[in-house]
Amino acid sequence: MGLFFKSRKHETAPELPEWLTARDGFPFYIKAPMVLIGLYLFFYILNLLQEIIVPFAFAGLIAVLLNPIYNRFQKWKFNKIVAIVLTIFLAILVVAGIMFFLSSQIVQFGDMIPKLEKKAMKLLDNLQVWLSTSFGISTEKQMSMLDEAINNSRAYVGKTVNTLFGIISFFILIPLYVFLLLFYKPLILNFIFEVFDENNSDQVAEILQETKGAVQSYIVGLMIETTIIATLNSIALLILGVQYALLLGVIGAILNLIPYIGGIIAIALPVLISFITKDGYTTPLLIIAAYTVIQFLDNNIIVPRVVSSKVSVNALISILVVLLGGTLWGVSGMFLSIPFVAVLKIIFDRIDELKPWGKLLGDTMPNDPPPKVVNPREAEDEQQTLF
Numbered sequence: 141m142g143l144f145f146k147s148r149k150h151e152t153a154p155e156l157p158e159w160l161t162a163r164d165g166f167p168f169y170i171k172a173p174m175v176l177i178g179l180y181l182f183f184y185i186l187n188l189l190q191e192i193i194v195p196f197a198f199a200g201l202i203a204v205l206l207n208p209i210y211n212r213f214q215k216w217k218f219n220k221i222v223a224i225v226l227t228i229f230l231a232i233l234v235v236a237g238i239m240f241f242l243s244s245q246i247v248q249f250g251d252m253i254p255k256l257e258k259k260a261m262k263l264l265d266n267l268q269v270w271l272s273t274s275f276g277i278s279t280e281k282q283m284s285m286l287d288e289a290i291n292n293s294r295a296y297v298g299k300t301v302n303t304l305f306g307i308i309s310f311f312i313l314i315p316l317y318v319f320l321l322l323f324y325k326p327l328i329l330n331f332i333f334e335v336f337d338e339n340n341s342d343q344v345a346e347i348l349q350e351t352k353g354a355v356q357s358y359i360v361g362l363m364i365e366t367t368i369i370a371t372l373n374s375i376a377l378l379i380l381g382v383q384y385a386l387l388l389g390v391i392g393a394i395l396n397l398i399p400y401i402g403g404i405i406a407i408a409l410p411v412l413i414s415f416i417t418k419d420g421y422t423t424p425l426l427i428i429a430a431y432t433v434i435q436f437l438d439n440n441i442i443v444p445r446v447v448s449s450k451v452s453v454n455a456l457i458s459i460l461v462v463l464l465g466g467t468l469w470g471v472s473g474m475f476l477s478i479p480f481v482a483v484l485k486i487i488f489d490r491i492d493e494l495k496p497w498g499k500l501l502g503d504t505m506p507n508d509p510p511p512k513v514v515n516p517r518e519a520e521d522e523q524q525t526l527f
Contacts, residue, residue: 187468194472199317201479203325204355206231210322224322228315242390343490354482361446362397368442369393369434373406376430382410383417392431396438397475407431453481454503 186193206227213223321328329348336344374389382388392406407428414423453461461481465473481501488498499506 183468190469194469194476195313196317197476197480198472199314199321201355201359201476202231202314203318203321204352205359206318207322207325207352208356220323224319227322228318231318232315242387246387347486347490350486351483354486355479358479358482364446365438365442366393366397368446369396369438372434372437373431376434377410377427380414380423380426380430381418382414382423382427384413385410388413403435453478453485453501457481457501 209230210223210227213226214220218226332348333341333344370390370393372389373392374386377385377389388410391409395406396403410427410431411424414427458478458481461477462474465475465477465480467473469476485498485501488494488501
């Protein structure tokens with residue numbers, strides 16, 4: 141317990157009664173249920189309090205990202221409150237600029253909506269006929285399957301909208317949380333240092349520094365990835381002569397941040413536009429081929445080198461935590477899962493009892509794997525990774 145409570149010099153800990161003393165050597169059939177019950181209660185509470193925790197978690201990430209800008213204003217001798225307000229104002233300007241660009245371009249779609257609906261209904265009818273003739277699936281069965289998929293996705297996306305992108309959370313709570321986190325940053329950091337033992341102050345400082353660096357690197361990596369994907373999408377669509385190529389490329393890159401669902405929608409939008417504005421199936425097929433290549437580059441080169449490499453979480457754990465985060469908090473949980481695991485890895489790597497778990501989360505092969513169960517050649521390179 142000395143790691144969690146600050147000790148005083150020349151003070152001995154009082155002896156506790158035997159019934160309050162932790163016992164070692166409990167049998168497995170007692171330990172396992174207790175661990176499972178504890179995990180269940182932990183995730184149940186997280187799910188129960190998601191409307192409070194998710195906006196606060198995003199505010200924490202944003203505050204860490206904006207911290208260098210805030211520190212710069214502080215070095216320029218700005219008042220503390222003024223520095224925080226200016227930092228948040230700059231962030232809002234960037235977001236507003238992106239939203240203005242997208243909204244101004246989206247307005248141009250107004251004239252194409254009737255054509256888009258007509259073409260979509262025609263494609264849907266052709267798809268129903270093809271499924272009915274090729275696989276023997278009746279129209280009623282297709283409609284019931286479609287309704288079920290829409291209801292499932294609506295509930296899934298609805299969880300995200302209610303917990304993250306609600307008007308109150310996005311426009312009021314998150315900026316307020318960011319302001320308060322930056323304002324009370326000395327108080328929070330001082331509390332963390334005072335909670336832990338004085339002998340661990342260097343270790344706590346190192347963990348905090350690396351946590352801040354990991355979160356900043358992850359968010360910056362996502363921004364770089366989004367910029368690269370937007371550029372590649374726009375270039376591909378311009379080469380293929382698709383209208384609104386720049387807008388569709390940017391929207392596709394933003395949707396790409398939403399795992400699984402976003403990539404499908406990102407491909408569907410330019411395909412539908414090409415069906416409306418062009419004849420034949422050549423351009424839609426080329427768009428699908430181009431986006432498939434871009435997705436392959438993104439998943440196998442860009443993300444591992446630009447995003448995952450900054451967080452140092454291996455691909456297996458990344459997939460598992462993203463799926464678990466999606467089950468817990470929807471799309472918001474998918475986004476928050478990677479930086480959360482990265483913070484856990486940093487903490488695990490600096491606690492002797494938890495170092496094996498930190499190695500499991502990482503992507504570095506062991507130097508001396510057990511030769512009886514692992515082929516030494518599989519881990520001969522210390523920095524060997526999946527990619």
